[in-house]
Amino acid sequence: MDQVHSRALEALQPFVHLANANSATSPRFVANIITNATSSPHTYVFAELLETPTIQSLNSPDTPDEFRGYLRLLEIFAWGTWQEYQSTPNLPQLNQQQTLKLRLLSLLTLSATLKTLSYSSLMAALSITDRSELETLVTTAIYSSLITARLSPASTPPTVNVTAVAPLRDVNVHSLPTMISVLAHWETRCNDVIRDVEAEIKSITAKAQKRQADERARAQQLEKALASSSSEGGGGGGGVPLAQRKGGPHPAGNSNNKREFTADDDQDDDGYWDDGAEGVADQIILPSRMDIDEGAGAARAGPSSARHAKRVLGKKS
Incomplete structure (x- = not known):
């Protein structure tokens, strides 16, 4: 055109x-x-x-x-x-x-x-x-x-x-004043729209900045809370190590420390009591063993039969 x-x-x-x-x-x-x-x-x-x-x-x-x-x-x-x-x-x-x-x-x-x-x-x-x-x-x-x-x-x-x-x-030269008036009104409306858009942009920017500041503040509070919790967990329990508070072994040198023996302590046990310690084994009642009622027949069989029964029944299950 x-x-x-x-x-x-x-x-x-x-x-x-x-x-x-x-x-x-x-x-x-x-x-x-x-x-x-x-x-x-x-x-x-x-x-x-x-x-x-x-x-x-x-x-x-x-x-x-x-x-x-x-x-x-x-x-x-x-x-x-x-x-x-x-x-x-x-x-x-x-x-x-x-x-x-x-x-x-x-x-x-x-x-x-x-x-x-x-x-x-x-x-x-x-x-x-x-x-x-x-x-x-x-x-x-x-x-x-x-x-x-x-x-x-x-x-x-x-x-x-x-x-x-x-x-x-x-x-038409006679229509120029009317055209100028229309264009001036249009320019005013455009300026109003531009001002509204700029105000909206400023509002959105301010809200975004405030939201970022709030997020940073919450992050700092969370870090402080985590640091405080960590320091309190390291010094609690009255000076007793965490392993001992959970039932772990006491430090070495404690004369009151006693070990409770069970049949499972010795991993190399072959399932039978040593014959050299038969006299001692007859006198020890282990907490993890079942007491055996020897009955009358066992009593008549004599001590050697009783000892032999204990050796057999003492085998680990």
Whole structure:
């Protein structure tokens, strides 16, 4: 679309040079420049030509009435519409090229305000009575890269769906104060949004910093608690080592230490009592052995039988 605007500016330059180079400012000459510029098939912007002193000379009180309307006609081509031309009196008659050009420019303005255009609304705005003529106009605008659109003649109602519009309409100088006011209001709203976003960012940052500080404080408290618990565990128990408090052996040199013997203490025992200690074994009652009732038969068998029974039954299970 920017290339279309550049081509339109290039197409207008010969008329601008002609208006600036010629010192003659006769109303008829100026009217011819306007007619030729608005009839050219590639000119769609006219603000630069409209600002030249030669064109503005038509505002002179000495300008004949038949040429006064040309300046207004050029303004309509610059930023007006077909409806404005129809409602403005004392304007020159348009030739076929000018009629097509003004309708195309009016279609650009309508497409910029309404993306979905019905056939009926376009035909009323452009003074077209035939649907095929409207479709031809829209097709010309599409192939000239003025708009990007799609015709939907079978829809209800038939519509023209516009998706892009070339920036080819000039800005009305009388609408500049309104545009400045709208832009100033938009700038104020943007500044308000920026301030709200910055305030929200500061709030989120402050909350994140506070959360990090709380986490660091909790971590320090946990470390202090763990250190205090460790120091108390190392010095507790009244000076008695942890192994002794759990029933471990007493330090060496304690004369009161007594060992309790069981049959499981000697891992190398073969399961029988030594014969050399038979007399002693007969007198010792081991806590892990079962007392054996020898009975009357054992008593009759004599001491040697009793000793032999003890040796056998004394075997580890």
